[in-house]
Each structure stands twice: as structure tokens, then as C-alpha cells.
Amino acid sequence: MTPSAPTPAYRRLSVEERRSQLLEAALGLFAHRAPEDVSLDDVAEAAGVSRPLVYRYFPGGKQQLYEAALRSAADELRECFDEPREGPLLPRLARALDRYLTFVDQHDAGFSALLQGGSVVSTSRTTAIVDGVRRAAAEHILSHLDVTDPGPRLRMTVRMWITAVEAASLIWLDEDKQPPVGELRDWLVEQFAAVLTVTASRDAQTAALVRTLAGDV
Numbered sequence: 001m002t003p004s005a006p007t008p009a010y011r012r013l014s015v016e017e018r019r020s021q022l023l024e025a026a027l028g029l030f031a032h033r034a035p036e037d038v039s040l041d042d043v044a045e046a047a048g049v050s051r052p053l054v055y056r057y058f059p060g061g062k063q064q065l066y067e068a069a070l071r072s073a074a075d076e077l078r079e080c081f082d083e084p085r086e087g088p089l090l091p092r093l094a095r096a097l098d099r100y101l102t103f104v105d106q107h108d109a110g111f112s113a114l115l116q117g118g119s120v121v122s123t124s125r126t127t128a129i130v131d132g133v134r135r136a137a138a139e140h141i142l143s144h145l146d147v148t149d150p151g152p153r154l155r156m157t158v159r160m161w162i163t164a165v166e167a168a169s170l171i172w173l174d175e176d177k178q179p180p181v182g183e184l185r186d187w188l189v190e191q192f193a194a195v196l197t198v199t200a201s202r203d204a205q206t207a208a209l210v211r212t213l214a215g216d217v
Contacts, residue, residue: 017088018058019068022047026069031107035066070126074133077103081140086088089144089213090189097165097185104169105181145209149184161192 013021025047029038040062044051058065080099083092138158142150150158166186172184191204193213200207 015057018053022049022054022057022065023069023072026065027107030066030069035062038062041066067125067129070129073103073107074129077133078136083140085143085144090193092144093141093192094185094189097188099171100165101169101181101185104173105177108173126164134159134162134166147205147209151203151205153199154206154209157195157199157206161195163192164188175198 022043026038026043029046040054041051043065044054047054054065055061058068059114075102081096081101083096085092138155141153141158141162147154168184168188170180172178193210196206196210196213200210
């Protein structure tokens, strides 16, 4: 008689592992549906657990789960701009945008609800999380520009460009991801160089940067 194969031992997940599992399931749902259309039952089913278990980790219900998922997505977006400071700036920016647009592509229709405050479950806390991503992106870019004390015009220019990237990403999703992502990336990098050039006509600090970047364009 052939002995049967041993049954794999059940491994109990740690608190952090279980929480990560639930957040991953929630983000997977939010990637294709607005948060207000996702229930805790949906999250439980996607994670293969019971609804009471979801409540055990997120006693505040869907709002708490949504905010935790938003923080997780925000952390991932912050990392998109964490590019090594090696080589010319504009190619560095292109690589960061590649990662950013990959995130947008993967989260698809849920990108607006996750990061643009377009959901009915949006609160001042979720807005602060999204603003934190924008500030972190601006800080990364200014760091790559080797600017330790940016003036108001340069700060405004960088923040305006980040807003333009967000808007372009949303429109790109609405337009069935056209133009091709590589073309969109290059266009956004060119826009960054262009807005710096416009600001340079009014700001000596930005003008010095534009001269430094001239070889990248």
C-alpha cells in the first residue's frame, strides 16, 4: 500500500503578515473599483478569510481599511521617485516616471479613487496622505536638482509639474491608455524641461539649473 503524501502543515500568519494580506486584497479590489463600491465582504472573499477577521484587524470598518490601503499605495508611489542620484537628471526623471506610470497602469480605474480624493469616503486624513505623496515627490526632484534652499518660483514650478503629471495620468486612463506609455513618459519629461525654461526667464536660481540641464534635453 503506497503511503499517502503528508498533508502540508498549516502555518498561522503573524499579525503583520495577515494585515499585509488584507491590504493587498483591498488594493487589488480598489484597483478596479471605487472604494465606495467595495464591501468588507468583498475584501474577506478576496483574501479567503471571514468577515469577522477583517473587522478584527480593521475595527473601524471600511473607512479604516481604505485609509490603510491608501497609505500602502502612497508608500509605493513615494518609492517611485526614489531614484539613485547617478547620471544626467532627465534620464533619472524618466526612470522614476516609468515606475509611476507602471503603478497607474496596474491600478487602472481605481487610481482616481485611491490617490485623487475622488471617492465619497475621502476625508481630511486621506487628503493629507495624498498631499504627502506630492510633497515627497517634490522633495525628491529638488534633491536631484541639488537644490537645498529652493526659492518660491522653483518650488511652485516643481509642484505645478507634479500636478500636471497626476492630471495627465488620469486623462491617459480615460483615453484607453493612449498615447503609448513610453511616449507619455517622454512628453512629461520634456514638459518638465519646458516649464523650467519658462520659470528661468523670471528666476535666476532656475536659470542656473536650466543651464546645467541643457545637455540633457
